[in-house]
Amino acid sequence: MPLSRQFIASCLALCATPTLAQQGPAVAGAAAPPAYQVKAPAGAPNVVIVLLDDVGFGAASTFGGPVQTPVLESLAREGLRYNNFHTTAICSPTRSALLTGRNAHATGIGAVANVADERPGYSSFHTKDTATIAEVLRQSGYNTAAFGKWHQTPDWELSPSGPFDRWPTGEGFERFYGFHGGETDQYEPSLYDGTTPVMRPPGRDYHLTADLADKAIDWLRVQHAVTPDKPVFLYFAPGAAHAPLQAPKAWIEAYRGKFDQGWDRLREEIFARQKALGVIPANTQLTARMPDLPAWDTLTPDQKRVASRLMEVYAGFLAHADAQVGRLVEALKANGQFDNTMFFYIVGDNGASAEGGLLGSASYFAPVQGLPESDATRLAQLDALGGPGTYPHYPAGWAWALDTPFKWTKAVASHLGGTRNPMVVTWPRHAAARGGLRSQFGHVNDIVPTILEAARLPAPAVVNGIAQKPMDGVSLLYSFADASAATRHTTQYFEVFGHRALYQDGWMASAFHSRRPWTVIDYGQKKFEDDRWELYDLNTDFSQAHDLAQREPARLARMQALFQSEAQRNQVLPLRNMSLNQAGALPSLSAGRTSMTFRQGVVGVPESALPRTYNRSWSVSAAIDAGERARGVIATLGGHSAGWSLYLDDAGVPVFSYRLFNLKTVTLRGPAPLTAGRHQLRFDFSYDGGGYARGADVQLLVDGKSAGTDRLPASPPGFYTIDETFDVGIDHGSAAGDYPADALPGYAFSGGRIEQVSIDLR
Known part of the structure; x- marks a missing residue:
């Protein structure tokens, strides 16, 4: 039934009625309506x-x-x-x-x-x-x-x-x-x-x-x-x-x-x-x-x-x-x-x-x-x-x-x-x-x-x-x-990993600590009181080429004292030799965890949230229900530089790939494509012991039977990567396995169901 002209006119009139934010006060002297949008200052860039x-x-x-x-x-x-x-x-x-x-x-x-x-x-x-x-x-x-x-x-x-x-x-x-x-x-x-x-x-x-x-x-x-x-x-x-x-x-x-x-x-x-x-x-x-x-x-x-x-x-x-x-x-x-x-x-x-x-x-x-x-x-x-x-x-x-x-x-x-x-x-x-x-x-x-x-x-x-x-x-x-x-920012402290400095009015006092920047893992244990302070007049020495510490000991002493004051005010103290693996009181999702179990759809779990599998033996196991055409990633951690992936290749054959940076990549394959139905897959990492980053014997088991073994000459002492994640059912980020080229990015699991994946320390 066609709409009447009167109805259409009424609708247009209603639409044209100012909103509450647009109307002035309905009654003289009444309060203005609330502002529903905040406006930036006029001309704000x-x-x-x-x-x-x-x-x-x-x-x-x-x-x-x-x-x-x-x-x-x-x-x-x-x-x-x-x-x-x-x-x-x-x-x-x-x-x-x-x-x-x-x-x-x-x-x-x-x-x-x-x-x-x-x-x-x-x-x-x-x-x-x-x-x-x-x-x-x-x-x-x-x-x-x-x-x-x-x-x-x-x-x-x-x-x-x-x-x-x-x-x-x-x-x-x-x-x-x-x-x-x-x-x-x-x-x-x-x-x-x-x-x-x-x-x-x-x-x-x-x-x-x-x-x-x-x-x-x-x-x-x-x-x-x-x-x-x-x-x-x-x-x-x-x-x-x-x-x-x-x-x-x-x-x-x-x-x-x-x-x-x-x-x-x-x-x-x-x-x-x-x-x-x-x-x-x-x-x-x-x-x-x-x-x-x-x-x-x-x-x-x-x-x-x-x-x-x-x-x-x-x-x-x-x-x-x-x-x-x-x-x-x-x-x-x-x-x-x-x-x-x-x-x-x-x-x-x-x-x-x-x-x-x-x-x-x-x-x-x-x-x-x-x-x-x-x-x-x-x-x-x-x-x-x-x-x-x-x-x-x-x-x-x-x-x-x-x-x-x-x-x-x-x-x-x-x-x-x-x-x-x-x-x-x-x-x-x-x-x-x-x-x-x-x-x-x-x-x-x-x-x-x-x-x-x-x-x-x-x-x-x-x-x-x-x-x-x-x-x-x-x-x-x-x-x-x-x-x-004239410069208005006249004082500024600096501190990272114990290296520290103070700028004041064109002068800079500098104390190199112990860590060479090309030895990332070695933060050193040098005592801070043993550091030698240098002094530079940046007003005339743009590049810090001339150390004036011996010539101006009184100025250096004043600037050292000011650094201590600025460091105290800015939560820098106490100075401490730091390392990649702090043993402090901060929270940790992996602390005390020796086993974790995940279901399909888990994506983006950081490496630091998992049980710490470094410098020890561990296993990853998966229970899956395979269909007629099951393929894709079951579980993975890390990426192309280092990490591991358990997946079914394009033919449905179970594969475990372990990338040890450029040192070695181990690829263990099952004997045949998985048949339709439930299956158990497991990878064992048997650590040599006796210190950090040692080698390991590795084995893939399919339904309880060994499907291949190999030997790793070493292992990561602290991490695979600092950005890749643990994922179930897809590889988020770079590929940890050798997946079919047409399946990237991600090589998502299909043709079946991942019932659970467990990581266990042994």
């Missing part, structure tokens, strides 16, 4: 923070480096370069200080999130009295999103059991798409969308950095279409250029032969370009090679070939990441949003990483745990390095070169090689001198105060009912218009 990973001061061409970064250069021409900007020297603390405006230890994250203990400054999570800028802006009328690396959630809260209030979506980000650990495989990443583990999009040419840019651009477009007048806060933190070094082949090939001169010569080339560009003062001196770091000429020809290729991979990785940042810029310009966007491009969360060891590695988590990799093993993978199925890292010498002109590297918070990172800032609507250089002291904790001042928002005293700690950072907005303005 969009904010984008790009944070690269493990990129030294001298890596990018914009600051004299060998890696071409045209997007960074373009932004530098439109905006400002900062050559006196600082991080904390390692990833998690830098990210915590960046997102909260506080010193890292004051938030609770004084070391990497997976190296924590019961001291308040090292808990590995943000305390609620240090809310993130995402939460502050969200409550102030912004849309917020994070894409990429998080690494801010404690290990015991990373399982599907949560809680999720310290995940990105619990810390002010309305959208999160990325990964949790310090790193992930760029081709088969361990991805999360919000709090849900997800498989990466299909496609043979997949790379994570491009995927993150895709998702970020989609998000920007949706926000602009639906709420074009609402400002956005976008945090873009790709895994590039943290190991594993992985990049599309064409990007790697662009650098073939560019590093055959070696790191000693490259360092001199970078230094000359830095002076020519004016990003370092003309009187800067190049610091000497660190103790124990080999000269390029001491390497064998084969070692040089591998080292050069690894550096080519790194360069391609960084250049590719810069191009993806360019896609964000273009999307903002296409939406008409760029002119009122404060765009922070921070070139590294710390100095370049020396964690690849002195010779580099094709699968670097073995050497860092004390399982050496031979020259022959590295050379055999030369052409494949950086591609799918490899997990490489470059030699420490390249990290030293990429931190030119400074001493030391990532993780050494006592020296500028660990803490000095370039930054470029653009804000076209409020541009000062385009292409200018700024040399005021800055720190990642200055970014939040800068954003708040630009948005004309006060630092909140209370967030979600909890009184907030004051900001430690100082807004950098004063420096935008005046290159000669």
Whole structure:
């Protein structure tokens, strides 16, 4: 029956009636209706923070480096370069200080999130009295999103059991798409969308950095279409250029032969370009090679070939990441949003990483745990390095070169090689001198105060009912218009793994502790009182080349005392030698567990939540009900670099694959495809005993009968990976087994039912 004109007119009139939020008071003198939407201050800028990973001061061409970064250069021409900007020297603390405006230890994250203990400054999570800028802006009328690396959630809260209030979506980000650990495989990443583990999009040419840019651009477009007048806060933190070094082949090939001169010569080339560009003062001196770091000429020809290729991979990785940042810029310009966007491009969360060891590695988590990799093993993978199925890292010498002109590297918070990172800032609507250089002291904790001042928002005293700690950072907005303005951030302490420093009014006191940055597993037990303090006048000595400790003992003593005061105020004390496996009082999902049983559908259980199967005997068993065409992953832990997988191959034959990094891969196969019905599968790992990382006899049993045995020469002493997970019914992340190519990603179980999977210590 057709609708009458009168009915249609009535409906149109009703639709045109103002909503409660739009109407004025119905009665003169009545209270105005409540505001259902919070509006950001008029003219508040969009904010984008790009944070690269493990990129030294001298890596990018914009600051004299060998890696071409045209997007960074373009932004530098439109905006400002900062050559006196600082991080904390390692990833998690830098990210915590960046997102909260506080010193890292004051938030609770004084070391990497997976190296924590019961001291308040090292808990590995943000305390609620240090809310993130995402939460502050969200409550102030912004849309917020994070894409990429998080690494801010404690290990015991990373399982599907949560809680999720310290995940990105619990810390002010309305959208999160990325990964949790310090790193992930760029081709088969361990991805999360919000709090849900997800498989990466299909496609043979997949790379994570491009995927993150895709998702970020989609998000920007949706926000602009639906709420074009609402400002956005976008945090873009790709895994590039943290190991594993992985990049599309064409990007790697662009650098073939560019590093055959070696790191000693490259360092001199970078230094000359830095002076020519004016990003370092003309009187800067190049610091000497660190103790124990080999000269390029001491390497064998084969070692040089591998080292050069690894550096080519790194360069391609960084250049590719810069191009993806360019896609964000273009999307903002296409939406008409760029002119009122404060765009922070921070070139590294710390100095370049020396964690690849002195010779580099094709699968670097073995050497860092004390399982050496031979020259022959590295050379055999030369052409494949950086591609799918490899997990490489470059030699420490390249990290030293990429931190030119400074001493030391990532993780050494006592020296500028660990803490000095370039930054470029653009804000076209409020541009000062385009292409200018700024040399005021800055720190990642200055970014939040800068954003708040630009948005004309006060630092909140209370967030979600909890009184907030004051900001430690100082807004950098004063420096935008005046290159000669006096530095306002006058004091800053640094501490990571006992390496520590204090900056005050252009001077820096530095104390290197015991841990060499290329010996990740050995944190040392040196007494802190035995550390030797150095003193530098950074006003005249940009690179920390001249130690003045003997000349100015009184100044050094005052700065040492101030460090102690700042350390006490910021929860740094007591100093302690740390290790990867802390025996503190923090929660652990695996503590005391000798057996755990799971059902099908369990995905994303972190390795740290499982019974600790290292340096002992253990078993994994599965009960399945196979159909006529059963295939796929039954249970898996780890990924392509190291781990294990129990699965049915394409023919339905049970297989157990155990990857011991590049040392050996054991593959045990059943005698025939499983028949329809119930079956019991079991893998036994019989440890040799007598110490750490020893070998083992391994066996696969199908319905109680041995289906094959083998021998492993060693085993991981502490972990397979730091990002892959335990999964039942699918392989989330990179493949731990040799699955059919057409079944990736994931090789999900089908054609039957997984009744249970158990892990048992023996």
